[in-house]
Amino acid sequence: MVIVSKFWTNLFSFGRANAITIYPFIFLKSTSFKCNENLIRHERIHLRQALELGILFFYVWYLIEFVFRFIQLKDFDRAYRRISFEREAYDKEGVPDYLDRRRLWSFWRYL
16 A cells, blocks of 8 residues: 655655655655656565565564664665665566566575
């Protein structure tokens, strides 16, 4: 379910993201992003990742990987972009049929 809420996107991304996924919802910062197919697909990839790992474990892993990358790179944006879940989502957000043919645990190859 896609919901427009600047409050939630700002809260969970410190105002940096145009969209965030908090299973089972995709929160968009603005109504204008509803038409952005790549952005919506990116967030739907995160929904699939969360289902594969178990929702709570997905978010724990995401946070741990971010902290590890932040310590390693000392840069918020670079750390975020190096998270395996984000790497898969950014790499495949422009592929319209990706979720139809995506294999289980596909994020693993982005670690």
